[in-house]
Amino acid sequence: MRVLIADDHAVVRRGLREILQDHFQQLVVGEATNAAETIDAIRQQHWDILLLDLKMPGRGGFEVLREVRATQPKLPVLVLTVQPIEQYGLRAMKAGAAGYITKENAPDELIAAVKKIIDGGLYVPSQLADVLATRIAPGSTTPPHETLSDREFQVLSLLASGRTIKQVALELSLSIKTVSTYRARLLTKLNLKSTADLVRYGQLHGLGE
Numbered sequence: 001m002r003v004l005i006a007d008d009h010a011v012v013r014r015g016l017r018e019i020l021q022d023h024f025q026q027l028v029v030g031e032a033t034n035a036a037e038t039i040d041a042i043r044q045q046h047w048d049i050l051l052l053d054l055k056m057p058g059r060g061g062f063e064v065l066r067e068v069r070a071t072q073p074k075l076p077v078l079v080l081t082v083q084p085i086e087q088y089g090l091r092a093m094k095a096g097a098a099g100y101i102t103k104e105n106a107p108d109e110l111i112a113a114v115k116k117i118i119d120g121g122l123y124v125p126s127q128l129a130d131v132l133a134t135r136i137a138p139g140s141t142t143p144p145h146e147t148l149s150d151r152e153f154q155v156l157s158l159l160a161s162g163r164t165i166k167q168v169a170l171e172l173s174l175s176i177k178t179v180s181t182y183r184a185r186l187l188t189k190l191n192l193k194s195t196a197d198l199v200r201y202g203q204l205h206g207l208g209e
Contacts, residue, residue, distance in 0.1 A: 001024055001026070001027055001028070001048050001049075001118065002028045002029075002030070002045070002046060002047045002048045002049075003020060003027065003028070003029050003030070003047065003048065003049050003050075003051060003114075004029075004030045004031070004032060004038070004041055004042065004047045004049075004050045004051070005017065005029060005030070005031050005032070005051045006031075006032040006033075006035075006037075006038040006041075006050060006051065006052045006053060006056065006061075006064065007031075007032075007033070007051070007053040007056070007080075008033050008034060008053065008056045008057055012053075012103065013031050015106075016051060016080070016106065016110065017029050017031075019106070019107065019110055019111065020110070020111075020114070023111045024114075030045065030047065033056070033057075034056050034057045034059075035056055035057075035059035035060070035061075035063060035064050036059070038050070038052070038056075038064050039064065039067055042068060042071070042072050042075060043071065043072075047075060048076075048118060049075070049076050049077075049078060049114060049117055049118060050068065050075055050076070050077045050078070051078050051080050052064060052065065052077050052078070052079050052080065052081075052097075053079075053080060053081050054079060054081040054083050054088060054092070055081060055082070055083065057171075057173075059172075059173070060150075060151075060154050060172070061079065061081065061092075062091075062092070062095055062150035062151075062153075062154065063150070063151075065077055065079075065092065065095045065096055065097060066095060066096070066150070068096070069095070069096040076098040076099075076117045076118070077096065077097050077098055077099075078097070078098060078099045078100075078101070078113055078114065078117055078123065079092045079097045079099065079100045079101070080101055080102075080103060080106060080110070081100075081102065081103065082102060082103050082104070083102070084102070084206060085100060085102060085125065085127045085128050086127065086206065087205065087206050087207055088100075089125075089127070089128040090128065090146075091146075091150070091153065093122075093124070093128070095150065098117045098121075098122050098123065099113045099116065099117050099122060099123030099124070100123070100124075100125065100128055101113055101123070101125060105125070109123075109125065143205060144189065144190050144191075145190065145201075145202075145205060145207065147189065148186070148189060151182065152182055152185060152186055152189070153207075154172065155168055155172070155179060155182040155183065155186065156186055156198060156201075156202050156207060157202060157207045158171060158172075159183070159186075159195060159198050159199055159202060160198065160199050160201070160202020160203050160207045161202075162199070165179050165180055165183060165195075183195065183198070186198055
């Protein structure tokens with residue numbers, strides 16, 4: 001089995017590799033530390049599964065996920081991240097992920113998730129199933145941030161965590177002008193008036209990174 005691990009932390013990549021090696025024979029593991037390396041790796045070699053962190057330098061995990069779906073639609077992606085399932089899990093699955101687990105739960109869930117996905121299934125942890133059930137329950141409403149694009153959602157999450165527009169631009173490899181444009185869109189779509197309002201909204205909904 002060929003597994004590509006995309007995560008910018010060496011300790012995390014080593015830990016995931018060791019967990020996988022303890023359970024799978026004839027395992028080939030590749031590593032990528034950012035979005036660009038991940039895209040190059042999936043274009044140059046065949047992989048049976050991609051373990052993808054959502055938060056990496058430069059282009060984020062959602063952009064990588066879209067790229068995978070566009071160029072390698074048969075490659076299953078297991079999102080493995082620190083981002084909370086309640087806020088990011090459903091969005092990731094809608095974007096084409098085959099499963100979602102947090103790094104906190106990785107030691108307990110990783111092998112079961114990989115096996116389920118390799119066999120052609122989806123890995124939906126109980127927390128994510130609860131979120132889905134809530135979304136489709138009679139009388140439920142969709143929070144405004146669920147309608148945002150992935151990039152808008154990412155900018156909102158970074159602002160909610162306390163980053164300035166300049167810091168967001170640097171982290172996402174965007175110009176300050178572009179981030180300011182995203183900020184303006186967020187204010188309009190969420191019917192808010194200021195960056196402080198965006199921060200409060202994001203924190204209220206647990207969107208800070």
